[in-house]
Amino acid sequence: MSTITTQPRAASADEAVLRTFDLLRAQNKSRIALAYHDHAPWSHDLLQRFASAGLACIIRGDGRPDPALASRSPVPVTTPRAAASGMCDGLVLDGREQWDFLFRAVEPLALGGVLMAPAEPWRVVPDRIREISKSDALRESPVVEYVECSGLRGHYAEFGTFWGRLFFHHHHLLRGWLRGNFFAFDSFAGLSAPLPDETRFTRGDFTPSAYAYNLPSFQLLAQLVGVDPARLVTIPGFYDQSLAGHNPSEYGLAPESISVCAIDCDLLEPTRHVLNFITPLLEPGALIYFDDWRLCRASPYVGERAAALAWLRDHPSFELIEFHRDRWAHQWFIFQK
Numbered sequence: 001m002s003t004i005t006t007q008p009r010a011a012s013a014d015e016a017v018l019r020t021f022d023l024l025r026a027q028n029k030s031r032i033a034l035a036y037h038d039h040a041p042w043s044h045d046l047l048q049r050f051a052s053a054g055l056a057c058i059i060r061g062d063g064r065p066d067p068a069l070a071s072r073s074p075v076p077v078t079t080p081r082a083a084a085s086g087m088c089d090g091l092v093l094d095g096r097e098q099w100d101f102l103f104r105a106v107e108p109l110a111l112g113g114v115l116m117a118p119a120e121p122w123r124v125v126p127d128r129i130r131e132i133s134k135s136d137a138l139r140e141s142p143v144v145e146y147v148e149c150s151g152l153r154g155h156y157a158e159f160g161t162f163w164g165r166l167f168f169h170h171h172h173l174l175r176g177w178l179r180g181n182f183f184a185f186d187s188f189a190g191l192s193a194p195l196p197d198e199t200r201f202t203r204g205d206f207t208p209s210a211y212a213y214n215l216p217s218f219q220l221l222a223q224l225v226g227v228d229p230a231r232l233v234t235i236p237g238f239y240d241q242s243l244a245g246h247n248p249s250e251y252g253l254a255p256e257s258i259s260v261c262a263i264d265c266d267l268l269e270p271t272r273h274v275l276n277f278i279t280p281l282l283e284p285g286a287l288i289y290f291d292d293w294r295l296c297r298a299s300p301y302v303g304e305r306a307a308a309l310a311w312l313r314d315h316p317s318f319e320l321i322e323f324h325r326d327r328w329a330h331q332w333f334i335f336q337k
């Protein structure tokens with residue numbers, strides 16, 4: 001992938017779409033599609049401009065038919081699943097206000113290896129976060145304040161990154177305070193197989209391959225939102241392959257070198273692999289975050305919390321001391337041993 005610098009804000013959302021076409025073409029993509037969620041925001045003239053810029057097809061994220069758009073579109077209008085059968089190799093995401101839906105909708109294309117880029121990266125990672133100063137991060141975030149006051153200066157590691165909502169946010173807050181690298185461990189192919197209760201207790205949200213975002217798209221977005229490539233380490237693979245049986249030194253991780261660890265891989269089994277892997281890596285006083293501590297009904301048998309309770313039973317000297325939380329499902333802890 002050629003190097004890309006953080007892009008300045010485009011004059012309009014439509015210009016941003018055209019610019020993202022160019023970006024994907026510069027990455028050698030020739031069949032570029034455009035995805036929206038449920039409301040196509042483009043005029044007829046603009047669609048003609050997209051078509052002459054080489055647009056292959058348009059994808060309606062929610063998968064419903066869009067006869068009004070189809071009647072005026074110069075290219076086919078289709079669903080994520082149909083487009084994933086090889087209709088495109090690059091995808092511009094025009095999410096406007098509906099990013100969360102759109103990232104979820106295009107998972108079949110992520111699994112198909114399509115290179116994806118949001119037209120407006122400054123919307124998915126807001127300017128307020130991308131441009132936050134070291135001192136504002138300290139003032140605003142109890143996590144940063146704890147890291148600073150405690151003299152924690154090592155690595156950040158996240159397990160379960162999807163497109164990077166949490167990863168980029170934490171990176172921007174912590175990059176001035178931590179001196180280590182930012183590690184992204186993910187299958188980059190979505191969830192492994194959940195237990196039946198992990199699907200049931202999330203109303204069907206946790207299914208195999210859900211939350212897929214591929215590695216090249218993650219790396220491209222990292223560049224677009226200003227992550228320093230010299231400090232970004234991506235480790236692809238399902239954890240039973242990438243963590244189990246591996247010595248962390250293979251990935252440049254020394255004992256007690258992780259200062260902040262975020263776990264967001266949702267399920268019991270991968271969280272078990274993560275906790276076993278990080279056992280020698282957490283420095284005393286490190287912060288450990290579980291995105292889904294209370295999801296799955298806070299069950300002691302499934303989900304992230306169940307894995308953590310078993311880990312604590314296996315290591316009686318370990319302590320997780322409750323720290324901050326900003327939403328009901330999340331929980332930060334201070335790790336001690």
Ligand SMILES: C[S@@+](CC[C@H](N)C(=O)[O-])C[C@H]1O[C@@H](n2cnc3c(N)ncnc32)[C@H](O)[C@@H]1O
Nearest residue numbers: 160161162165166187190191192238239265270
């Ligand atoms: C809910 S998403 C993470 C959301 C992300 N942290 C964010 O803020 O947008 C769960 C992530 O865990 C990853 N994951 C789940 N099971 C995994 C496994 N067994 N091995 C590796 N990654 C896994 C998925 O690929 C997905 O990216």
